[in-house]
Amino acid sequence: MNRYTFARHLVALITVGLVVAACQPASTPSASGSPGQIGGTVSVLATWGGSEQDSFLAMVKPFEDQTGVKVQYEGTRDNAVLTTRIQGGNPPDLAGLPGPGLMAQLAKAGKLIDLGNVLDMNAMKSQYSDSFIKLAQVDGKQVGIFIKAALKGPIWYNPKAFSAKGYTVPKTWDDLTSLSKKIADSGTTPWCIGLESGAASGWPGTDWLEDIVIRQSGPDVYDSWWQGKTKWSSPEIKKAFQTWGTIIADPKMVLGGKSAMVATAFGDSGNPMFTNPPKCYMHHQASFITDFFTKANPALKPGEDFNFFMTPDIDSKYAGAVTGAGDLFGMFKDTPQARALIKYLTTPQAQAIWVKRGGALSANKQVTDYPDKISADSAKALTSAGVFRFDASDLMPEAMNQAFWKAVLDYVNDPSKLDSILTSLDKVQADSYK
Template sequence: MKTIPRRTLAAGSFLAVGALALVGCTGGPGSGGDGSDSGAAGDNVVTVYGTISDTEAELLEQSWADWEEENDIDIQYEASKEFEAQIAVRAQGGNAPDIAIFPQPGLMGDMADLGFLQPASQEVADNVAEYWSEDWAKYGTYDGTLYGAPLMASVKGWVWYSPSFFADNGYEVPTDWQGLLDLTAQIQGDTGSAPWCVGFGSDAATGWPGTDWVEDVVLRQSGADVYDQWVTNEVPFTDPQIASAFDEVGKILKNPEYVNAGFGGTDTIVTTPFGDPASALVSGECALHHQASFFDGFITDAGGTVAEDGDIWAFLTPAFGDSSSEGAVVTGGGEIVAAFSDDEATQQVQAYLSSPEWANSRVSLGGVISANKGLDAENASSDILKEAIAILQDEGTTFRFDASDLMPSGVGTNTFFKGMNDWVNGSDTATVLEQIESGWPSS
């Protein structure tokens, strides 16, 4: 089983940060609550804290091993599934790491707002300016100050399918959203079975795959400006444009003739673990599945090959209307690396992690990608990951970070997740949108 994507471990972080804000921060930036140094574990030792665990953590440590030896710096990495709650507690208690790998830009902003993070060094800023797009730089910036550099990335919104199944039945990859709906109806009519397999299950974070569906449609249907205003609540969840996105997604997810192949009816969406549809795809029980670029690993684990002429391949969720002359429009996710300490060794590590040298080192080990412009796509471990890198590096691409990760945690990883579960289980759109909107902080 693949490691759960970092963004799914976010539930509960808003309460921890909110409690910290009430307690107050008596130390200056980069200090603990008593003004003491927040993280250095010793000369040439740099502590790094994040959610990346298990095999992915081993690969992370392998990615910087040669650099550690060359620079005489010991990077000590600690993984935690309680990162989002514990990073606030540790910072307040004077026990923050030197560096944290934040899975949500919003949480990094919370830490910067409370005065715990150090502004990025000039070397980090130079790397970000040269190797990262303005959008990615923005995700590491809070209140006009750059604090963090991006690390890894994912491209969301892929629709996974069997090329041989399409070829045998004369199906073509749709070029617009209506075409996707038409294809869904055609497969259902031809086979008499639901085409889509869907899983929202992810323990405390159950519901996040549903938010990805809505985010894809908001960006494609209403555009980047509306998406950006939605993230900041200038366009609330109750706005007709957001309701329209829910209704479009509902044409698939709430239709019992279209979902949930291999698992049951629409009532099984919430209880189906998000990785399980990989097996249904590979076995042929399911024809279509919506998930991010990381899903290729789940398909491989299920015994399938991911390639244009393999068992499973993918196309991006199509746009609304004709987009043949435009670049890709995609949502995605990633991590931001920020520092609590400003000692020299910490700055060196943070700069290295923002460099193309690190990106190529980690990507060449397999399973992940980066939006670093200095990354050689040929280092990626699969064709779909190479395709995702090309999309991220294309200047014509319209990219927006996962909306729920940019929103305050009280809504993004709380009421939005819960609202998706209620909605797909039968609650009406208007009621659910009001409930999600209630998660926004009052000030």
């Protein structure tokens, strides 16, 4: 199974897995049992910072207490840190992988440990749908586990602010365009957008474009695009950029304009919705952003102070299309401490800790105790999607993914250069899919 054959399993399997996960009752068995006192340390490298890092550390705290193993966590959004350490012969014991694309590349290079020899796969199959187990396999080997999932495409808003102005939730893209113009004409910016994320700056814009592509041109074009068959300069992908451009290229549409977009950290960019009066009214970001909202504003109540509607349909032929993503863990060093931690991370007890803190959905079908209606609605949006696709940029080769991030920033800085930006992406595509 080559890298792209592996990734195509996502299209067919993940929706089934989410439906099964949402419908299972909670229970208590773990996938691995209690490891007891071990001692020592285990190094972990992942992309989480801020409140996400806090949630991961809270997740592993019971493991540390039970085993005496110290989890040494390092957070970075620069995937090059992991690849550089692997190339230098100094990988972490475990690493969080932002998507299956990078996982498959590392597995093909022989860098990941086969977890089929580490985990109790019978116990795993009782807790995870067959879909999620297969999603983390390459060439028949279990090289990863999903420890959390996210819904892509929510547009967040402050219900109280909407009500005060008489705004209603848009049902179509045209409705969204009209609402944006109405807010802008009132003298307030409708959108808050933040693209800064260290070495990964630009990725929030890729989510925007992926949502537009699948709603505007459909899942077949979406699949052909991430597979490297549809060129970036194609009419469909160019149209998606231009559609997003009606928002980001208009200084009246986004708080602070292009300079604020590229400089504002993605986790902070939605906070102006909660000032009095609001400085913006809408924010496009994945389901995990709720953790950032409440971290910055602890008094906020889900459903009352923030809620979401899905990015509206653009072409009715593709109504109900949804994108999502998930975070994988892989093991690079086979040590007793690493084995114990990755076993623990698969359990419903571990994953429930993050879910209850907010900002995460679980792939473990025994985790059902979501902390609020927002989280439950996010899970429902995933499970009820008429068409579901995994995050396209996460499925692309790493060089293509990084070029996509940069292209987002280049386009925001100068939308008039779209043709040259797309031509540059075509060149990266030709090289990276060989």
